[in-house]
Amino acid sequence: MRRKTRQTYSGEDLKMPVMDKLKAISGSAAIVGVAESDNIGRVPEKGPMELHAEAGRNALADAGIDKSEVDGVFTAGYSTYDIAEYMGITPHFTDSTSVGGSSFVIHIAHAMAAIQAGYCEVALITHGESGRSNRARAAGNPGLAGAQYEQPYGIMGAPIGYSMAANRYMHQYGEDRTREAMANIAISTRKWANMNEKAYFYDTPMTFDEYHDSRWVSWPFHLPDCCLVTDAGAAIVITSTERAKSTRKGGVRVLGAAEGHDHSVLHQMPDLTRTWGRHTGPQALEMAGITHDELDLAMIYDSFTYTVIATLESLGFCGPGEGPDFVADQRTAPGGDFPLNTSGGGLSYTHPGMYGIFTVVEAVRQLRGETGKRQLDKCNLAMAHGTGGTLSSTGTVILARD
Amino acid sequence: MADGYNKPIPIPQPESDNYWEGAKAGELRLRKCDDCDQAYFYPRNICPDCGNNNTSWIVASGNAKIHTFAIVHRAPHPGFVDDIPYVPAIVELEEGPRMATQIVNVEADPSKISIDMAVKVVFESITDEISLPKFEPA
Numbered sequence: 001m002r003r004k005t006r007q008t009y010s011g012e013d014l015k016m017p018v019m020d021k022l023k024a025i026s027g028s029a030a031i032v033g034v035a036e037s038d039n040i041g042r043v044p045e046k047g048p049m050e051l052h053a054e055a056g057r058n059a060l061a062d063a064g065i066d067k068s069e070v071d072g073v074f075t076a077g078y079s080t081y082d083i084a085e086y087m088g089i090t091p092h093f094t095d096s097t098s099v100g101g102s103s104f105v106i107h108i109a110h111a112m113a114a115i116q117a118g119y120c121e122v123a124l125i126t127h128g129e130s131g132r133s134n135r136a137r138a139a140g141n142p143g144l145a146g147a148q149y150e151q152p153y154g155i156m157g158a159p160i161g162y163s164m165a166a167n168r169y170m171h172q173y174g175e176d177r178t179r180e181a182m183a184n185i186a187i188s189t190r191k192w193a194n195m196n197e198k199a200y201f202y203d204t205p206m207t208f209d210e211y212h213d214s215r216w217v218s219w220p221f222h223l224p225d226c227c228l229v230t231d232a233g234a235a236i237v238i239t240s241t242e243r244a245k246s247t248r249k250g251g252v253r254v255l256g257a258a259e260g261h262d263h264s265v266l267h268q269m270p271d272l273t274r275t276w277g278r279h280t281g282p283q284a285l286e287m288a289g290i291t292h293d294e295l296d297l298a299m300i301y302d303s304f305t306y307t308v309i310a311t312l313e314s315l316g317f318c319g320p321g322e323g324p325d326f327v328a329d330q331r332t333a334p335g336g337d338f339p340l341n342t343s344g345g346g347l348s349y350t351h352p353g354m355y356g357i358f359t360v361v362e363a364v365r366q367l368r369g370e371t372g373k374r375q376l377d378k379c380n381l382a383m384a385h386g387t388g389g390t391l392s393s394t395g396t397v398i399l400a401r402d
Numbered sequence: 403m404a405d406g407y408n409k410p411i412p413i414p415q416p417e418s419d420n421y422w423e424g425a426k427a428g429e430l431r432l433r434k435c436d437d438c439d440q441a442y443f444y445p446r447n448i449c450p451d452c453g454n455n456n457t458s459w460i461v462a463s464g465n466a467k468i469h470t471f472a473i474v475h476r477a478p479h480p481g482f483v484d485d486i487p488y489v490p491a492i493v494e495l496e497e498g499p500r501m502a503t504q505i506v507n508v509e510a511d512p513s514k515i516s517i518d519m520a521v522k523v524v525f526e527s528i529t530d531e532i533s534l535p536k537f538e539p540a
Contacts, residue, residue, distance in 0.1 A: 142413045149444050151410040152534055153504045155490045157478035164492060168470035171517040219473035219487075219512055267443075267492045267502040272470060 022287045029112035030244035030251025033063025033237030034361045037128065040232035040350045041200050044133035051128030051233030053087050059235035064248030065122055072120030074111060076103030077354060083126055093120035099261060100388020101301060104357035105395030109257035111238045121239060128233030129352035146265045158303060159226050161390040163218040165272040166306035170220060172273060173321040181324035182305035183211045186224045186347060188333035189302060193344025195334060195374035200228050201348040225305045227346035234357040252364045253400045256288030261393035269391060274314050277385065280396035281315030288398035290381060292317055297366050297382040299359035302345040307387060315385065342366060342374050356386025367401040407528055409481035420459055421445045425533045430462040430523050432497060443499035464523035466493040466537060469500055473510050493521060493537055507538040
């Protein structure tokens with residue numbers, strides 16, 4: 001039955017792609033290399049292309065694969081021909097899917113499909129942005145809906161749109177408990193960052209009082225509700241699970257992957273409290289053949305504290321409006337029973353603009369046991385989840401250590 | 403046009419010329435699908451619901467309620483520095499669709515503005531061609 005209006009979706013069917021086919025390729029590709037650029041945080045001496053190239057080189061070194069073997073290139077924010085030319089790569093498979101910070105998580109699904117179909121064998125996904133120091137910001141397309149119907153009202157930049165969504169959530173589910181949940185996410189994520197030497201706020205703890213006393217950016221967001229703005233690059237190398245066996249560190253298999261979006265500009269979002277994760281969470285888990293309870297780690301894009309609450313609910317970790325109870329009492333902090341964003345996340349580790357790839361970098365490192373003092377006691381199954389635009393697009397992957 | 407207006411200014415597109423001409427004339431014009439019998443926003447010739455282009459223009463009443471809002475304390479663009487704190491919002495029009503806007507003629511204080519509050523359209527002229535539909539308490 002056709003929806004009555006595109007701005008509501010109550011009763012929406014959970015329509016999935018062809019699950020039998022997806023299950024048949026589950027685990028057929030593996031991540032064999034992950035890396036950041038040499039420096040992240042404040043890197044004014046390097047431009048975004050260099051951050052791409054450094055991260056790509058580092059991820060290939062992590063995998064023990066020579067650049068000449070890369071035959072698939074994936075990126076967002078740039079066209080693959082810009083990145084591949086800069087790095088000296090001539091790929092046979094090319095994918096510049098750009099749906100904000102979710103893009104690089106979505107590229108994993110595309111890489112797996114391309115490897116499975118035979119279009120490429122070694123896929124390189126690169127990211128690089130000088131969110132803090134960029135000298136050459138690109139202008140948007142003035143004909144698009146955002147330029148005509150949002151930006152003239154000062155609705156531009158992520159904090160304003162996301163804070164509007166958060167206010168709707170507060171209206172529906174209670175302001176005080178939502179505020180407490182946002183504080184819990186900000187503090188628990190900061191505690192993880194205090195255990196990650198690469199994190200922007202590694203040396204800067206934060207108390208609940210400091211959170212509540214901090215200045216407003218866009219009410220209802222305090223400054224610590226908002227992600228960092230940094231310079232950083234990251235990259236991922238993917239190949240077939242068979243070939244992964246002969247790489248330097250072996251592979252982290254991709255068991256499930258899902259993607260999609262339901263709007264671009266905020267005012268077109270069907271429900272400001274539910275993201276497209278309502279599809280990609282269940283789909284990725286079903287493809288992987290696992291349940292929420294089996295996950296050891298959730299890396300959930302935290303552009304804002306509110307993003308995490310809405311996303312956990314949408315992904316199905318808890319029901320609508322239950323997020324504040326789910327994250328209560330520092331349950332997501334080090335030592336809690338729901339490890340979340342163990343790198344310190346976009347809120348406290350790094351966030352150059354399209355952070356999604358960094359959820360995968362940390363998940364792979366946790367699965368490999370490479371994260372030092374923040375290493376989880378048990379980490380065999382992890383979810384990495386990216387969000388793009390203004391809560392617009394999502395990509396979810398389920399990763400497993402063999 | 404107010405001197406020194408340095409905020410983003412909409413550039414009308416073929417499918418939105420009539421919307422912006424309406425706003426300049428003091429009318430909030432919406433597209434309506436005659437097959438779905440439903441208004442929609444933003445203006446485009448093809449109905450985003452059924453995909454047909456059996457669509458027409460209607461004039462909205464200008465009555466709406468606040469769906470959500472925020473209060474901006476850090477300007478995202480140099481043009482808004484003198485406006486903070488200001489109140490971006492999404493309103494739900496009486497005819498059904500939602501649109502982004504600003505709430506004006508109200509104190510930018512969360513205790514003075516509420517979701518579901520009734521508002522009505524006002525037009526702010528920013529250039530000879532463009533007036534922005536904004537909303538104030540009804």
